[in-house]
Amino acid sequence: DVKVTQSSRYLVKRTGEKVFLECVQDMDHENMFWYRQDPGLGLRLIYFSYDVKMKEKGDIPEGYSVSREKKERFSLILESASTNQTSMYLCASSPSSGRVETQYFGPGTRLLVL
Amino acid sequence: KQEVTQIPAALSVPEGENLVLNCSFTDSAIYNLQWFRQDPGKGLTSLLLIQSSQREQTSGRLNASLDKSSGRSTLYIAASQPGDSATYLCAVEGRNTGFQKLVFGTGTRLLVSP
Numbered sequence: 001d002v003k004v005t006q007s008s009r010y011l012v013k014r015t016g017e018k019v020f021l022e023c024v025q026d027m028d029h030e031n032m033f034w035y036r037q038d039p040g041l042g043l044r045l046i047y048f049s050y051d052v053k054m055k056e057k058g059d060i061p062e063g064y065s066v067s068r069e070k071k072e073r074f075s076l077i078l079e080s081a082s083t084n085q086t087s088m089y090l091c092a093s094s095p096s097s098g099r100v101e102t103q104y105f106g107p108g109t110r111l112l113v114l
Numbered sequence: 115k116q117e118v119t120q121i122p123a124a125l126s127v128p129e130g131e132n133l134v135l136n137c138s139f140t141d142s143a144i145y146n147l148q149w150f151r152q153d154p155g156k157g158l159t160s161l162l163l164i165q166s167s168q169r170e171q172t173s174g175r176l177n178a179s180l181d182k183s184s185g186r187s188t189l190y191i192a193a194s195q196p197g198d199s200a201t202y203l204c205a206v207e208g209r210n211t212g213f214q215k216l217v218f219g220t221g222t223r224l225l226v227s228p
Binding site for chain 2: 043108
């Protein structure tokens with residue numbers, strides 16, 4: 001089974017702190033994604049990556065950056081956390097197999113910025 | 115811009131009922147449409163994926179249909195059980211949005227009472 005793990009289930013941070021959210025997948029997937037999920041807005045794509053050291057902006061990249069130094073790990077960075085970044089953050093991965101593939105999601109990190 | 119809408123936002127039914135969840139999308143140029151399930155505070159689990167050339171997909175008590183020309187999909191759940199209680203999300207991978215970039219609806223929260 002594909003397993004996508006996220007470093008924390010719950011995080012509480014202060015405004016202005018630098019925050020790292022880590023995601024690791026164990027299935028050698030090329031594609032990795034970061035979403036945030038807010039009530040009434042659904043899931044929105046923040047950043048994604050098709051390969052190591054590659055990154056592409058999603059729909060809402062402002063205030064975030066990412067790092068992908070190894071194929072299995074995709075990190076989301078909040079350079080200076082703000083209260084409007086309080087949200088549920090979901091990581092996903094998928095293979096580039098040439099076939100139509102779904103995305104496999106981690107359990108999520110619920111971040112509260114005070 | 116692709117928009118995905120799910121109706122109803124919430125649904126409560128007694129155990130044993132058959133039910134239909136609806137999903138509509140504005141841009142019919144899609145690669146595929148997917149249905150996911152999300153349990154409270156958890157990540158997403160893929161249920162069914164329908165490619166643009168397909169009309170329906172079935173898995174156990176679940177049947178998803180796709181009418182690309184009208185921009186609609188339905189998820190039919192037969193003989194509902196309390197364990198089906200969750201939020202159901204549909205997502206579209208569009209040709210004009212980009213490969214593997216999913217646009218999500220805001221979900222239908224289903225409660226099946228014993």
